[in-house]
Amino acid sequence: MAGSFGCNNGTKYITSNTFVENQDYQYSFSGSSTGNITVQKGNNGYYFSLNNFLYFVDEKTLNATPLCNKVNCLHDKETDQSKLAECNAYLSDNLLNTDYYFINKKLYKLIDESYFEGNKLIVINSIYEAQSDGTQSKKIFSINKQIKRWIMHRGMIYYTTDANSNVESYSLESQNTKVCFNLDNLGLYNPELSNMIAYENNMYYCVSGYKDEKEFNDMLDGADISPFEYIFIYTPDGEEEYTLSSKLSRNGIVFQGFLDDNMLYTDADYDEKVKNLYLFDKNGKSIKLNYKFKNIYDLYYEDDSFVYIRSAKTIDDIERNEYDVYDKKGNYITSIDFPDGFSNEFFMGDNKYLFYLENSEQGTNLFCIDKGNLKNGYAELKIIYSKN
Numbered sequence: 001m002a003g004s005f006g007c008n009n010g011t012k013y014i015t016s017n018t019f020v021e022n023q024d025y026q027y028s029f030s031g032s033s034t035g036n037i038t039v040q041k042g043n044n045g046y047y048f049s050l051n052n053f054l055y056f057v058d059e060k061t062l063n064a065t066p067l068c069n070k071v072n073c074l075h076d077k078e079t080d081q082s083k084l085a086e087c088n089a090y091l092s093d094n095l096l097n098t099d100y101y102f103i104n105k106k107l108y109k110l111i112d113e114s115y116f117e118g119n120k121l122i123v124i125n126s127i128y129e130a131q132s133d134g135t136q137s138k139k140i141f142s143i144n145k146q147i148k149r150w151i152m153h154r155g156m157i158y159y160t161t162d163a164n165s166n167v168e169s170y171s172l173e174s175q176n177t178k179v180c181f182n183l184d185n186l187g188l189y190n191p192e193l194s195n196m197i198a199y200e201n202n203m204y205y206c207v208s209g210y211k212d213e214k215e216f217n218d219m220l221d222g223a224d225i226s227p228f229e230y231i232f233i234y235t236p237d238g239e240e241e242y243t244l245s246s247k248l249s250r251n252g253i254v255f256q257g258f259l260d261d262n263m264l265y266t267d268a269d270y271d272e273k274v275k276n277l278y279l280f281d282k283n284g285k286s287i288k289l290n291y292k293f294k295n296i297y298d299l300y301y302e303d304d305s306f307v308y309i310r311s312a313k314t315i316d317d318i319e320r321n322e323y324d325v326y327d328k329k330g331n332y333i334t335s336i337d338f339p340d341g342f343s344n345e346f347f348m349g350d351n352k353y354l355f356y357l358e359n360s361e362q363g364t365n366l367f368c369i370d371k372g373n374l375k376n377g378y379a380e381l382k383i384i385y386s387k388n
C-alpha cells in the first residue's frame with residue numbers, strides 16, 4: 001500500500017480540526033514583522049536560519065551548531081564562495097525567500113537553481129527534502145518561476161510566485177499542482193496577498209485590494225484611500241468557507257493568531273484609532289473579546305499560557321519593542337524590554353521558549369526566553385546566536 005504514495009514516505013495526513021504536531025504549519029514560529037520563518041521546532045531542539053546558514057539548537061544546552069556533519073567543512077566560517085554550496089547547512093544566497101520548514105520529521109528548503117544561458121536568465125526554484133540532520137537532500141518539487149512565499153502543511157506545499165498571483169498547491173502524495181486560491185475572482189482591483197497561514201484543516205488568506213482602477217490611481221496620486229481588507233478562510237482543496245471583510249466600513253481587519261481552534265482578528269477604526277479583538281468561531285460567528293487596543297500599531301499574541309502585548313503609538317514605539325506579559329486571566333506578570341530596532345522579529349514559539357531576533361546594521365542576534373521562568377515574572381534574554 002505504501003507504494004501508492006509515489007516518492008513520499010507513505011504518511012497518511014490527518015484532516016481533522018485539531019493542531020497536529022509534526023504535520024502542521026508552525027504558525028507560532030512566523031516572524032512578527034515579516035512573517036518570515038526563521039525558527040522551527042525540531043526533535044529535542046530548534047532550527048534557525050540566519051545569514052544563509054541553517055543551525056540546530058539543543059533545547060537543553062541552547063548550543064547552536066551549523067546543520068552539517070561533513071568533517072572537513074568550515075560551514076559558516078568558509079571564505080571561499082565557490083565552496084559554500086557544499087555545506088549541508090548552507091542556504092542559497094540569491095533567494096529573497098529563505099523560509100524553510102521542519103515538518104513530518106523532515107526538513108524542507110527552497111533552493112534557487114536559476115542560471116544564465118548566454119544573456120538569458122533561466123529561472124528555476126526547487127524545494128528539497130532532507131533528513132532532520134540535513135543529510136540525504138533530494139529534490140521534490142521544481143518550478144520555472146521565483147517562489148515569493150511558500151508554506152507547508154499536512155503534506156501540501158502552498159506557494160505564490162508574485163504578490164498578485166494565485167496561490168497554488170502541490171501535493172506530496174499525488175504530486176498534483178492546482179490553483180487553490182484565485183485572486184482574480186475576488187472582484188478587487190490589484191488584489192494583493194499580504195499573508196497566508198495554514199491552521200488545522202483550513203487555509204487563511206489575507207488580501208487587500210481596491211474597488212476599481214480609478215480608485216487605485218487616485219491612491220497612487222496621493223488620495224487618502226485605504227484598501228479593502230479581507231480574510232478568506234478556505235479548505236485545503238480550495239473551497240471557500242468564510243469571508244471576513246471590511247468592505248462596508250473600509251476599516252482594517254487584521255489576522256492576529258489562533259486561540260484553541262478559533263482565529264483571532266482585529267478590526268480598526270482608523271478615525272478613532274481603536275482596535276477590537278474578535279474570536280472567529282467554527283460556526284462562522286465573530287465574538288468580541290474584552291481586550292481593546294489603544295493604538296493602531298499595537299501587537300497581540302496569545303499562546304497556551306500567556307498574552308503578549310506590544311503597545312505602540314508611533315513608529316518610535318515600534319522601534320522600542322517593549323512587550324507586556326499577562327496571564328490568561330488578564331493579570332499583568334512582567335514586561336520584556338527587547339532590543340530596539342524597526343526590523344526586529346518576535347516569534348511566539350512553543351510552550352518552552354519564545355524567540356527574538358535583533359536585526360540591525362551592527363549585526364544579528366537571536367535570543368530566547370524560557371517561558372518556565374516567565375511564570376515567575378523573570379524574563380531573561382538568553383543569546384543563542386550573535387554575528388557582528
Ligand SMILES: [Zn+2]
Pocket residue numbers: 066067068069070073074075076086087088089
Ligand atoms: Zn558544512
